[in-house]
Amino acid sequence: MSTTTAEQRRRMAKSEYDAYLSTCPSRQLLATLSDKWIVLALTALETQPLRYSELRRKIAGVSQKMLTQTLRALERDGLVERSVKISVPISVTYSMTPLGHSLLRVVAQLKSWAEDNIEEVRAAQNTFDARPPQGKL
Amino acid sequence: MSTTTAEQRRRMAKSEYDAYLSTCPSRQLLATLSDKWIVLALTALETQPLRYSELRRKIAGVSQKMLTQTLRALERDGLVERSVKISVPISVTYSMTPLGHSLLRVVAQLKSWAEDNIEEVRAAQNTFDARPPQGKL
DNA sequence: CAGGATCCGATCGGATACTG
DNA sequence: CAGTATCCGATCGGATCCTG
Numbered sequence: 117m118s119t120t121t122a123e124q125r126r127r128m129a130k131s132e133y134d135a136y137l138s139t140c141p142s143r144q145l146l147a148t149l150s151d152k153w154i155v156l157a158l159t160a161l162e163t164q165p166l167r168y169s170e171l172r173r174k175i176a177g178v179s180q181k182m183l184t185q186t187l188r189a190l191e192r193d194g195l196v197e198r199s200v201k202i203s204v205p206i207s208v209t210y211s212m213t214p215l216g217h218s219l220l221r222v223v224a225q226l227k228s229w230a231e232d233n234i235e236e237v238r239a240a241q242n243t244f245d246a247r248p249p250q251g252k253l
Numbered sequence: 254m255s256t257t258t259a260e261q262r263r264r265m266a267k268s269e270y271d272a273y274l275s276t277c278p279s280r281q282l283l284a285t286l287s288d289k290w291i292v293l294a295l296t297a298l299e300t301q302p303l304r305y306s307e308l309r310r311k312i313a314g315v316s317q318k319m320l321t322q323t324l325r326a327l328e329r330d331g332l333v334e335r336s337v338k339i340s341v342p343i344s345v346t347y348s349m350t351p352l353g354h355s356l357l358r359v360v361a362q363l364k365s366w367a368e369d370n371i372e373e374v375r376a377a378q379n380t381f382d383a384r385p386p387q388g389k390l
Numbered sequence: 391c392a393g394g395a396t397c398c399g400a401t402c403g404g405a406t407a408c409t410g
Numbered sequence: 411c412a413g414t415a416t417c418c419g420a421t422c423g424g425a426t427c428c429t430g
Contacts, residue, residue: 133367133368133369133371134368135293135364135367135368136293136297136311136312136313137313137314138313138314139313139314141371141375142367142368142371143289143314143367145367145370145371145374146289146292146293146363146364146367147289149363149366149367150287150288150289150291150292150363151287152280152283152284152287154287155283155287156272156273156283160273167411167412168411168412168413169411169412172412174273175273176273176274176275176276177274177275177276177280179403179404179405180404180412180413180414181403181404181405181414182402182403182404184412184413184414185403191381192377192378192381192382193374193377193378194373194374194376194377194378194380194381195374195377200412204411205411205412206410206411206412206413207411207412208411208412208413215370215373215374215377218366218370219366219370222359222362222363222366223363225359225362226283226286226287226359226360226363227272227283229286229355229356229359230270230272230279230280230282230283230286231270231271231272231277231279232270233282233352233355233356234270234278234279234282236331236352237282237330237331237332237352238278239331240329240330240331240332240352241329241330241331243331244328244329244331245329304391304392305391305392305393306391306392309392316423316424316425317392317393317394317424318393318394318423318424318425319422319423319424320393321392321393321394322423337392341391342391342392343391343392343393343430344391344392345391345392345393
Protein backbone atom coordinates (compact mmCIF):
# COMPACT_ATOMS: atom_id res chain seq x y z
CA MET A 117 0.00 0.00 0.00
CA SER A 118 1.08 3.57 -0.63
CA THR A 119 1.52 6.16 2.07
CA THR A 120 2.14 9.07 -0.29
CA THR A 121 -0.47 11.75 -0.31
CA ALA A 122 -1.97 13.26 -3.42
CA GLU A 123 -0.01 16.39 -2.68
CA GLN A 124 3.27 14.51 -2.51
CA ARG A 125 2.53 12.84 -5.79
CA ARG A 126 1.74 16.19 -7.34
CA ARG A 127 5.08 17.58 -6.25
CA MET A 128 6.85 14.65 -7.88
CA ALA A 129 5.02 15.11 -11.14
CA LYS A 130 7.79 17.20 -12.66
CA SER A 131 10.22 14.32 -12.63
CA GLU A 132 7.84 11.80 -14.15
CA TYR A 133 6.65 13.61 -17.27
CA ASP A 134 8.72 15.47 -19.84
CA ALA A 135 7.18 17.23 -22.83
CA TYR A 136 10.53 17.17 -24.60
CA LEU A 137 9.95 13.47 -25.16
CA SER A 138 7.79 12.83 -28.18
CA THR A 139 6.14 9.79 -26.61
CA CYS A 140 5.33 11.43 -23.28
CA PRO A 141 1.61 12.05 -22.76
CA SER A 142 2.40 15.58 -21.65
CA ARG A 143 3.68 16.31 -25.15
CA GLN A 144 0.26 15.58 -26.61
CA LEU A 145 -1.42 17.65 -23.91
CA LEU A 146 0.90 20.56 -24.66
CA ALA A 147 0.00 20.24 -28.33
CA THR A 148 -3.69 20.36 -27.48
CA LEU A 149 -3.32 23.40 -25.23
CA SER A 150 -1.13 25.27 -27.69
CA ASP A 151 -4.09 26.51 -29.68
CA LYS A 152 -5.39 30.04 -30.07
CA TRP A 153 -9.03 29.00 -29.74
CA ILE A 154 -8.27 27.16 -26.51
CA VAL A 155 -6.58 30.26 -25.11
CA LEU A 156 -9.39 32.58 -26.17
CA ALA A 157 -12.18 30.29 -24.95
CA LEU A 158 -10.58 29.82 -21.55
CA THR A 159 -9.86 33.50 -21.03
CA ALA A 160 -13.36 34.40 -22.15
CA LEU A 161 -14.71 32.41 -19.21
CA GLU A 162 -12.31 33.98 -16.74
CA THR A 163 -14.69 36.26 -14.89
CA GLN A 164 -18.06 34.60 -15.39
CA PRO A 165 -19.84 31.67 -17.07
CA LEU A 166 -21.07 32.37 -20.57
CA ARG A 167 -23.58 30.87 -22.93
CA TYR A 168 -22.61 29.47 -26.32
CA SER A 169 -23.92 32.48 -28.19
CA GLU A 170 -22.18 34.86 -25.79
CA LEU A 171 -18.87 33.07 -26.30
CA ARG A 172 -19.31 33.26 -30.02
CA ARG A 173 -19.85 37.00 -29.86
CA LYS A 174 -16.97 37.59 -27.46
CA ILE A 175 -14.48 35.58 -29.51
CA ALA A 176 -14.87 37.48 -32.75
CA GLY A 177 -14.37 35.52 -35.93
CA VAL A 178 -14.61 32.07 -34.43
CA SER A 179 -16.66 29.72 -36.56
CA GLN A 180 -19.42 27.61 -35.05
CA LYS A 181 -17.44 24.52 -35.87
CA MET A 182 -14.25 25.60 -34.12
CA LEU A 183 -16.04 26.98 -31.08
CA THR A 184 -17.97 23.76 -30.54
CA GLN A 185 -14.89 21.66 -31.17
CA THR A 186 -12.83 23.75 -28.76
CA LEU A 187 -15.47 23.68 -26.03
CA ARG A 188 -15.84 19.90 -26.38
CA ALA A 189 -12.10 19.44 -26.02
CA LEU A 190 -12.03 21.68 -22.97
CA GLU A 191 -14.95 19.79 -21.46
CA ARG A 192 -13.35 16.43 -22.16
CA ASP A 193 -10.11 17.53 -20.52
CA GLY A 194 -12.01 18.63 -17.42
CA LEU A 195 -11.20 22.30 -17.93
CA VAL A 196 -14.69 23.66 -18.43
CA GLU A 197 -18.12 22.46 -17.39
CA ARG A 198 -21.09 22.36 -19.72
CA SER A 199 -24.52 22.93 -18.15
CA VAL A 200 -27.68 22.44 -20.13
CA LYS A 201 -30.75 24.36 -19.04
CA ILE A 202 -33.90 22.72 -20.41
CA SER A 203 -36.09 25.56 -21.52
CA VAL A 204 -37.54 27.13 -24.62
CA PRO A 205 -35.32 27.94 -26.23
CA ILE A 206 -32.62 25.71 -24.79
CA SER A 207 -29.74 27.35 -22.93
CA VAL A 208 -26.21 25.96 -22.55
CA THR A 209 -23.76 27.59 -20.19
CA TYR A 210 -20.03 27.02 -19.96
CA SER A 211 -18.04 27.65 -16.79
CA MET A 212 -14.52 27.05 -15.50
CA THR A 213 -13.64 24.04 -13.40
CA PRO A 214 -10.96 24.38 -10.69
CA LEU A 215 -8.53 22.59 -13.02
CA GLY A 216 -9.41 24.95 -15.83
CA HIS A 217 -8.86 27.91 -13.58
CA SER A 218 -5.33 26.80 -12.79
CA LEU A 219 -4.59 26.65 -16.51
CA LEU A 220 -6.34 29.95 -17.05
CA ARG A 221 -3.72 31.70 -14.95
CA VAL A 222 -1.17 30.63 -17.57
CA VAL A 223 -3.03 31.14 -20.84
CA ALA A 224 -4.33 34.53 -19.74
CA GLN A 225 -0.71 35.61 -19.49
CA LEU A 226 -0.09 34.38 -23.00
CA LYS A 227 -2.96 36.45 -24.36
CA SER A 228 -1.84 39.50 -22.41
CA TRP A 229 1.72 39.07 -23.55
CA ALA A 230 0.63 39.11 -27.18
CA GLU A 231 -1.41 42.25 -26.61
CA ASP A 232 1.32 43.99 -24.65
CA ASN A 233 4.23 43.15 -26.95
CA ILE A 234 2.73 43.17 -30.41
CA GLU A 235 4.34 46.48 -31.28
CA GLU A 236 7.80 45.34 -30.30
CA VAL A 237 7.33 42.11 -32.23
CA ARG A 238 6.14 43.97 -35.30
CA ALA A 239 9.16 46.22 -35.15
CA ALA A 240 11.39 43.15 -35.04
CA GLN A 241 9.53 41.64 -37.99
CA ASN A 242 9.99 44.79 -40.04
CA THR A 243 13.69 44.80 -39.33
CA PHE A 244 13.96 41.14 -40.22
CA ASP A 245 11.95 41.48 -43.42
CA ALA A 246 13.87 44.55 -44.54
CA ARG A 247 17.26 42.92 -44.45
CA PRO A 248 18.71 41.71 -47.76
CA PRO A 249 18.23 38.06 -48.75
CA GLN A 250 21.02 35.80 -47.50
CA GLY A 251 22.18 38.75 -45.42
CA LYS A 252 25.69 38.03 -44.24
CA LEU A 253 26.02 39.40 -40.72
CA MET B 254 -0.75 65.07 -36.34
CA SER B 255 -0.03 63.02 -33.23
CA THR B 256 1.77 64.32 -30.17
CA THR B 257 1.81 61.06 -28.21
CA THR B 258 5.21 59.62 -27.40
CA ALA B 259 6.23 56.01 -27.91
CA GLU B 260 6.15 55.52 -24.17
CA GLN B 261 2.65 56.88 -23.86
CA ARG B 262 1.52 54.56 -26.56
CA ARG B 263 3.15 51.64 -24.79
CA ARG B 264 1.34 52.38 -21.56
CA MET B 265 -1.93 52.42 -23.43
CA ALA B 266 -1.19 49.13 -25.11
CA LYS B 267 -3.62 47.12 -23.02
CA SER B 268 -6.53 49.24 -24.14
CA GLU B 269 -5.46 49.42 -27.77
CA TYR B 270 -5.01 45.77 -28.59
CA ASP B 271 -7.51 43.01 -27.98
CA ALA B 272 -6.94 39.44 -29.12
CA TYR B 273 -10.69 38.82 -28.96
CA LEU B 274 -10.98 40.92 -32.11
CA SER B 275 -10.26 38.90 -35.22
CA THR B 276 -8.67 41.85 -37.02
CA CYS B 277 -6.40 42.87 -34.14
CA PRO B 278 -2.70 42.20 -34.82
CA SER B 279 -2.41 40.63 -31.38
CA ARG B 280 -4.79 37.90 -32.51
CA GLN B 281 -2.34 36.84 -35.21
CA LEU B 282 0.54 37.01 -32.77
CA LEU B 283 -1.37 34.84 -30.31
CA ALA B 284 -1.99 32.35 -33.11
CA THR B 285 1.71 32.25 -33.90
CA LEU B 286 2.72 31.77 -30.28
CA SER B 287 0.11 29.10 -29.64
CA ASP B 288 2.25 26.36 -31.11
CA LYS B 289 3.87 23.42 -29.40
CA TRP B 290 7.14 23.77 -31.31
CA ILE B 291 7.36 27.43 -30.32
CA VAL B 292 6.86 26.52 -26.68
CA LEU B 293 9.41 23.70 -26.77
CA ALA B 294 12.02 25.68 -28.68
CA LEU B 295 11.79 28.64 -26.33
CA THR B 296 11.93 26.56 -23.17
CA ALA B 297 14.85 24.57 -24.58
CA LEU B 298 16.86 27.79 -24.67
CA GLU B 299 15.88 28.81 -21.17
CA THR B 300 19.12 28.11 -19.36
CA GLN B 301 21.73 28.37 -22.13
CA PRO B 302 22.22 28.95 -25.84
CA LEU B 303 22.12 25.82 -27.96
CA ARG B 304 23.26 24.81 -31.39
CA TYR B 305 20.86 23.60 -34.05
CA SER B 306 21.83 19.97 -33.60
CA GLU B 307 21.55 20.26 -29.83
CA LEU B 308 18.07 21.70 -30.13
CA ARG B 309 17.07 18.91 -32.44
CA ARG B 310 18.24 16.32 -29.94
CA LYS B 311 16.62 18.05 -26.96
CA ILE B 312 13.25 18.43 -28.66
CA ALA B 313 12.67 14.80 -29.47
CA GLY B 314 10.69 14.03 -32.59
CA VAL B 315 10.93 17.45 -34.17
CA SER B 316 11.63 17.30 -37.89
CA GLN B 317 14.36 19.37 -39.49
CA LYS B 318 11.74 21.30 -41.38
CA MET B 319 9.67 22.24 -38.34
CA LEU B 320 12.67 23.11 -36.20
CA THR B 321 14.10 25.42 -38.84
CA GLN B 322 10.71 26.95 -39.52
CA THR B 323 10.10 27.51 -35.80
CA LEU B 324 13.52 29.03 -35.19
CA ARG B 325 13.09 31.36 -38.19
CA ALA B 326 9.75 32.54 -36.85
CA LEU B 327 11.23 33.12 -33.40
CA GLU B 328 14.13 35.02 -34.92
CA ARG B 329 11.85 37.13 -37.08
CA ASP B 330 9.71 38.04 -34.09
CA GLY B 331 12.81 39.10 -32.16
CA LEU B 332 12.49 36.32 -29.59
CA VAL B 333 15.70 34.43 -30.28
CA GLU B 334 19.01 35.46 -31.80
CA ARG B 335 20.83 33.41 -34.42
CA SER B 336 24.63 33.53 -34.37
CA VAL B 337 26.67 31.97 -37.13
CA LYS B 338 30.20 30.88 -36.30
CA ILE B 339 32.26 30.56 -39.46
CA SER B 340 34.32 27.44 -39.00
CA VAL B 341 34.70 23.95 -40.37
CA PRO B 342 32.20 22.62 -39.91
CA ILE B 343 29.92 25.63 -39.56
CA SER B 344 28.28 26.25 -36.20
CA VAL B 345 24.98 28.05 -35.59
CA THR B 346 23.93 28.96 -32.08
CA TYR B 347 20.52 30.14 -30.91
CA SER B 348 20.03 32.24 -27.78
CA MET B 349 17.22 34.14 -26.09
CA THR B 350 16.71 37.86 -26.55
CA PRO B 351 15.36 39.94 -23.64
CA LEU B 352 11.97 39.97 -25.39
CA GLY B 353 12.10 36.23 -25.78
CA HIS B 354 12.94 35.80 -22.14
CA SER B 355 9.84 37.71 -21.09
CA LEU B 356 7.73 35.36 -23.18
CA LEU B 357 9.66 32.39 -21.89
CA ARG B 358 8.36 33.05 -18.40
CA VAL B 359 4.88 32.40 -19.76
CA VAL B 360 5.40 29.47 -22.10
CA ALA B 361 7.57 27.64 -19.57
CA GLN B 362 4.55 27.66 -17.29
CA LEU B 363 2.43 26.17 -20.05
CA LYS B 364 4.88 23.31 -20.53
CA SER B 365 5.09 22.73 -16.79
CA TRP B 366 1.33 22.83 -16.43
CA ALA B 367 0.97 20.09 -19.04
CA GLU B 368 3.56 17.95 -17.26
CA ASP B 369 2.10 18.56 -13.82
CA ASN B 370 -1.55 18.02 -14.70
CA ILE B 371 -1.50 15.35 -17.36
CA GLU B 372 -2.76 12.71 -14.95
CA GLU B 373 -5.74 14.74 -13.85
CA VAL B 374 -6.56 15.58 -17.46
CA ARG B 375 -6.34 11.95 -18.49
CA ALA B 376 -8.67 10.98 -15.67
CA ALA B 377 -11.17 13.56 -16.91
CA GLN B 378 -10.83 12.25 -20.46
CA ASN B 379 -11.52 8.71 -19.33
CA THR B 380 -14.63 9.81 -17.48
CA PHE B 381 -15.81 11.79 -20.48
CA ASP B 382 -15.16 8.99 -22.96
CA ALA B 383 -16.84 6.39 -20.75
CA ARG B 384 -20.18 8.15 -20.56
CA PRO B 385 -22.94 6.95 -22.88
CA PRO B 386 -23.49 8.71 -26.20
CA GLN B 387 -25.97 11.60 -25.95
CA GLY B 388 -25.75 11.17 -22.20
CA LYS B 389 -28.72 12.94 -20.64
CA LEU B 390 -27.56 14.48 -17.39
C1' DC C 391 26.79 20.85 -39.49
C1' DA C 392 22.94 23.47 -40.71
C1' DG C 393 20.01 23.92 -43.41
C1' DG C 394 17.03 24.57 -48.47
C1' DA C 395 13.67 22.48 -51.72
C1' DT C 396 10.05 19.44 -52.96
C1' DC C 397 6.47 16.02 -52.71
C1' DC C 398 2.34 14.68 -50.67
C1' DG C 399 -0.80 12.69 -47.25
C1' DA C 400 -3.14 14.36 -43.05
C1' DT C 401 -5.32 17.68 -40.55
C1' DC C 402 -7.30 22.30 -39.97
C1' DG C 403 -10.85 25.21 -40.41
C1' DG C 404 -14.38 28.13 -42.91
C1' DA C 405 -18.84 27.95 -45.46
C1' DT C 406 -23.07 25.95 -45.96
C1' DA C 407 -27.16 23.23 -45.02
C1' DC C 408 -29.95 20.92 -41.68
C1' DT C 409 -32.03 19.63 -36.71
C1' DG C 410 -34.29 19.24 -31.81
C1' DC D 411 -30.59 28.57 -29.29
C1' DA D 412 -27.13 25.32 -29.68
C1' DG D 413 -25.59 22.59 -31.99
C1' DT D 414 -24.51 18.27 -36.02
C1' DA D 415 -23.01 16.92 -40.66
C1' DT D 416 -20.64 17.52 -44.92
C1' DC D 417 -17.90 19.53 -48.46
C1' DC D 418 -13.58 21.22 -49.68
C1' DG D 419 -9.73 24.47 -50.17
C1' DA D 420 -5.73 25.83 -47.34
C1' DT D 421 -2.22 24.84 -44.37
C1' DC D 422 0.55 21.66 -41.57
C1' DG D 423 4.07 18.74 -41.18
C1' DG D 424 6.82 14.41 -42.02
C1' DA D 425 9.87 12.09 -45.44
C1' DT D 426 13.18 12.45 -48.78
C1' DC D 427 16.81 14.39 -51.56
C1' DC D 428 20.25 17.93 -52.15
C1' DT D 429 23.92 21.77 -50.85
C1' DG D 430 27.77 25.08 -48.95
